[in-house]
Amino acid sequence: MADYDYDVLVIGAGPGGYVAAIRAAQLGLKTACAEGRETLGGTCLNVGCIPSKAMLHASEYYDAAANGAMAKMGIDVTPKLNLPAMHGQRVDAVKGLTGGIEFLFKKNKVDWLKGYAQFTGKDSVEVAGKTYRAKNIVIATGSSVTPLPGVEVDNDKQVIVDSTGALELAKVPEHMVVIGGGVIGLELGSVWRRLGAKVTCVEFLDQILPGMDADVRKDANRIFKKQGIEFKLKTKVTKAEVKGKKAVLTLEPAAGGDAETLEADVVLVSIGRRPNTDGLGLDKAGLAVNARGQIETDHDFGTQVPGIWAIGDVIPGPMLAHKAEDEGIAVAENIAGLTGIVNHDVIPSVVYTMPEIAGVGLTEEQAKERGEVKVGKFPMAGNSRAKTNHEPDGFVKVIADANSDRVLGVWIIASVAGTMIAQAAQAMEFGATSEDIAYTCHAHPTHSEAVKEAAMAVTGKPIHI
Ligand code: FAD
Numbered sequence: 001m002a003d004y005d006y007d008v009l010v011i012g013a014g015p016g017g018y019v020a021a022i023r024a025a026q027l028g029l030k031t032a033c034a035e036g037r038e039t040l041g042g043t044c045l046n047v048g049c050i051p052s053k054a055m056l057h058a059s060e061y062y063d064a065a066a067n068g069a070m071a072k073m074g075i076d077v078t079p080k081l082n083l084p085a086m087h088g089q090r091v092d093a094v095k096g097l098t099g100g101i102e103f104l105f106k107k108n109k110v111d112w113l114k115g116y117a118q119f120t121g122k123d124s125v126e127v128a129g130k131t132y133r134a135k136n137i138v139i140a141t142g143s144s145v146t147p148l149p150g151v152e153v154d155n156d157k158q159v160i161v162d163s164t165g166a167l168e169l170a171k172v173p174e175h176m177v178v179i180g181g182g183v184i185g186l187e188l189g190s191v192w193r194r195l196g197a198k199v200t201c202v203e204f205l206d207q208i209l210p211g212m213d214a215d216v217r218k219d220a221n222r223i224f225k226k227q228g229i230e231f232k233l234k235t236k237v238t239k240a241e242v243k244g245k246k247a248v249l250t251l252e253p254a255a256g257g258d259a260e261t262l263e264a265d266v267v268l269v270s271i272g273r274r275p276n277t278d279g280l281g282l283d284k285a286g287l288a289v290n291a292r293g294q295i296e297t298d299h300d301f302g303t304q305v306p307g308i309w310a311i312g313d314v315i316p317g318p319m320l321a322h323k324a325e326d327e328g329i330a331v332a333e334n335i336a337g338l339t340g341i342v343n344h345d346v347i348p349s350v351v352y353t354m355p356e357i358a359g360v361g362l363t364e365e366q367a368k369e370r371g372e373v374k375v376g377k378f379p380m381a382g383n384s385r386a387k388t389n390h391e392p393d394g395f396v397k398v399i400a401d402a403n404s405d406r407v408l409g410v411w412i413i414a415s416v417a418g419t420m421i422a423q424a425a426q427a428m429e430f431g432a433t434s435e436d437i438a439y440t441c442h443a444h445p446t447h448s449e450a451v452k453e454a455a456m457a458v459t460g461k462p463i464h465i
């Protein structure tokens, strides 16, 4: 240790990096974490998961009051939007949670090196003009918005924005065009639709939510349409010009054809995210990125250079906070000589709209490519709690291996799908069969009983349909 400053130096304090740093320190390793932002917590806490959920939660209440959902329960209210206060509670949530990470760093004796880190060699980085040597360096630099050629984002002007700008709009747009029918487009499009905007979603593919189960994509599209979002599928945006306080977009059919124009007060560019490696000096460490700009690792999160590790959005796999966190724990344990493992086959994903959309494991299409499957489906309209709560939309779908009955995937659309998916992930982690879920006692009346009924439907025996 004599000539090393640290056992572990983590670059980036997002959910991957800050968790890796805390676990490394808990394991007795001398640890530092470099972060260039003014606050810890990365994309997730500062401009991602947390502020988006703060706006989703608040706008859901507003919508319930405005769209008659509360009146259905005997509560007559006429909501009045106080947008600055809504933003205020978002900012408070971010401040509280990012400050919480700073507290955890102090508690666990993790040094925060303030500034952007750059490799100066295989075991050294420079941060704010000072060089540090570390036995192990973990790259957890995360990702940022993928730019769309011809559509220039300027968050300050609040006309063409990315997700960060869309969280902070000072007024509700009359017409918002969302480019990309993925997770960000649907979550933030939903926020502004609920608060009164007309929302048009332009999606390049023939359906929204790529990567999800086909039934889920189709039903989600139907539900969002019913809520008032207009979709232009198989369409691409080729240009956006700002004219005064509005943007004029040029749209073309994805397969080619006549262009049309569309005017919007706000345009949200949400066509994906790309790994952050620019300015990191990877070449000085002897590292290169793959064709998608990601840093490749082995099963232990080691890169091709011994002593340099990588986790989170900067490596292949879904760009999700909980995946980054689990990799953070695993990499620290591997560095400490323990066995840190992440089962990448069981990473749940959730879209936090109303209803929520969640999935884990294989889609029905993927499962069928691998062999014979049995599928059980149960509608939320048959679930007593969902019905009582006036939440009839959605379903649970359990996909099991036709021979072994082992659960291969679970997909859910339900008001609390994000909470319900946890039991499916846990069951799959334990190698459960659909019968194991079907014969597990579920509390009544809960939305989760629909998971049990869908599992019962795998062998054709649900009770409530
Ligand atoms: P990041 O969180 O991106 O953190 C990387 C950090 O590294 C950043 O703070 C950056 O400043 C810092 N950094 C970069 N380069 C350097 C350098 N050279 N030196 C020092 N520091 C550096 N995921 C979910 O699971 N659930 C959600 O609900 C969800 N909602 C989202 C909503 C939005 C609007 C967005 C944009 C993303 C959302 N995500 C969500 C995705 C989630 O935020 C990411 O998957 C997660 O933050 C990745 O964690 P990470 O640690 O790999 O990187």
Ligand code: NAD
Residues within 6 Å of the ligand: 148, 179, 180, 181, 182, 183, 184, 185, 187, 202, 203, 204, 205, 208, 209, 210, 235, 236, 237, 270, 271, 272, 273, 318, 319, 320, 349, 350, 351, 352
């Ligand atoms: P995404 O990959 O989820 O969706 C992007 C969409 O844009 C796709 O449907 C794609 O077909 C479409 N697209 C691409 N180019 C296009 C073009 N030129 N014109 C029209 N459509 C185009 O990406 P995102 O929504 O930007 O989210 C980025 C990442 O952030 C995701 O990987 C996601 O995992 C993560 N995220 C997660 C959550 C969550 O877990 N709830 C929330 C927000 C973001």
